[in-house]
Amino acid sequence: METEHLVIADYFIQAIEQAVYQEGERLPSESELREQFGVKRSVARRAVARLCDSGWITTIQGKGSFVAARSTPLTYALSSKTAFTEEMMKNGVIAHAELLHWEKRTANQHERRLLHLDHADWVYQLEIRRRAGRLPLSMTTTCLVERIVPDLELHLDPFVSLYRILSGIYRLQPQRLSSVVRASLPNADDAAQLEISAQSPILQVESLVSHRGIVPIEYSRSRIRGDLQESCVSFS
Amino acid sequence: METEHLVIADYFIQAIEQAVYQEGERLPSESELREQFGVKRSVARRAVARLCDSGWITTIQGKGSFVAARSTPLTYALSSKTAFTEEMMKNGVIAHAELLHWEKRTANQHERRLLHLDHADWVYQLEIRRRAGRLPLSMTTTCLVERIVPDLELHLDPFVSLYRILSGIYRLQPQRLSSVVRASLPNADDAAQLEISAQSPILQVESLVSHRGIVPIEYSRSRIRGDLQESCVSFS
DNA sequence: AAGTGGTCTAGACCACATT
DNA sequence: ATGTGGTCTAGACCACTTC
Numbered sequence: 001m002e003t004e005h006l007v008i009a010d011y012f013i014q015a016i017e018q019a020v021y022q023e024g025e026r027l028p029s030e031s032e033l034r035e036q037f038g039v040k041r042s043v044a045r046r047a048v049a050r051l052c053d054s055g056w057i058t059t060i061q062g063k064g065s066f067v068a069a070r071s072t073p074l075t076y077a078l079s080s081k082t083a084f085t086e087e088m089m090k091n092g093v094i095a096h097a098e099l100l101h102w103e104k105r106t107a108n109q110h111e112r113r114l115l116h117l118d119h120a121d122w123v124y125q126l127e128i129r130r131r132a133g134r135l136p137l138s139m140t141t142t143c144l145v146e147r148i149v150p151d152l153e154l155h156l157d158p159f160v161s162l163y164r165i166l167s168g169i170y171r172l173q174p175q176r177l178s179s180v181v182r183a184s185l186p187n188a189d190d191a192a193q194l195e196i197s198a199q200s201p202i203l204q205v206e207s208l209v210s211h212r213g214i215v216p217i218e219y220s221r222s223r224i225r226g227d228l229q230e231s232c233v234s235f236s
Numbered sequence: 237m238e239t240e241h242l243v244i245a246d247y248f249i250q251a252i253e254q255a256v257y258q259e260g261e262r263l264p265s266e267s268e269l270r271e272q273f274g275v276k277r278s279v280a281r282r283a284v285a286r287l288c289d290s291g292w293i294t295t296i297q298g299k300g301s302f303v304a305a306r307s308t309p310l311t312y313a314l315s316s317k318t319a320f321t322e323e324m325m326k327n328g329v330i331a332h333a334e335l336l337h338w339e340k341r342t343a344n345q346h347e348r349r350l351l352h353l354d355h356a357d358w359v360y361q362l363e364i365r366r367r368a369g370r371l372p373l374s375m376t377t378t379c380l381v382e383r384i385v386p387d388l389e390l391h392l393d394p395f396v397s398l399y400r401i402l403s404g405i406y407r408l409q410p411q412r413l414s415s416v417v418r419a420s421l422p423n424a425d426d427a428a429q430l431e432i433s434a435q436s437p438i439l440q441v442e443s444l445v446s447h448r449g450i451v452p453i454e455y456s457r458s459r460i461r462g463d464l465q466e467s468c469v470s471f472s
Numbered sequence: 473a474a475g476t477g478g479t480c481t482a483g484a485c486c487a488c489a490t491t
Numbered sequence: 492a493t494g495t496g497g498t499c500t501a502g503a504c505c506a507c508t509t510c
Contacts, residue, residue, distance in 0.1 A: 488495080
């Protein structure tokens, strides 16, 4: 059986959902699992790893596995408004963003097509990590049209929020035009930055943002921890 | 190093994206990978497994690993209109749905709240698998208000499309009110039904559907293969 | 028979926490 | 010292494909 561990994992997911195991409570140790379910260590470990990857538990070396804190994931409204920090506030969470890297370069073919640029156009590319409290939430690679945000580098330090720069400095009214969402696995870098295992699923959101719904100004690709956040789309 | 295999996997993802490896082309065998990258079999296998889980390749026992067919994932517009089969047609794909199971039962607390029901209300719960061509695409558990679709069981066989029943028989105009998307791993059943490994990420979409935007009629939870489909949200 | 991928095992060794 | 989780290894065996 290559799926033995799934039975055990699904059992504990059920148990946690029905609050048989409370937040912070310790799960049986690997040896106990081996006994209780009559399986090898490898199987017990795969079951635990799976619970960990999908965010139900966290393991601490030398101590054990504990039911993870967040039963209620943060919800992030994927509407035409696009302010991350402000959205998170609604969840009662202190959010902040770190600028990990930036560069100014010519637009590639993909970007030229999406942002209606030609060969002479330049873009700023920013690499941003967002957190809710202490926890890493998402990695975002965003590409801004240089013509729209000239001398952007002058306003990147200190970096608080992209939305604040766009609206505060450049008087733009950023508006999300479309978003494509996808489930995937993180690459090695993202897994490290998000402090998750390489097997934890992530939500990818690719968005196109414009000023006042007409002028395309930004193209971004976010990789969001699957265990912490969910995105909500409403129609009205 | 517990991340050795990620380097190899990411290398091949790059190569496939840049069409160094074409669709259907064979990747190096496990032994060749061991040689070329100087790794143990376990590492080579983890790398291959990861490529498989994220949908880049498919492996065939006794033959090897081959670059998967779909470079362009199907896009499914997550708009207020909610016809799956019709959406897929736009992608030029023959879609069909199978009803795997149905039952009639009283609404639980969660459903009563979402669908504005009281204790006396009944619901139909349908388990539907959707395919694009031969490939399984998604599993959907949907919950319909019995009062709105009385004697639904009389129209379930043959089952073609839920949308067709709702609009054709009951003259409803189903409209999506909101959707919540999430990235996760499949449970054992879903993985089997979707013919994916238990490590392949899936996109979960929870939707609330109403008739003419007012009367809630349906609550559904879809689990969509992460490697085949992406959902697109547009604002206009 | 030889090469490929798929599965499983038993054990070693490490790092950390508790007593 | 003992128990916990984390990592790695070498090998066996199977199933399938090709020659």
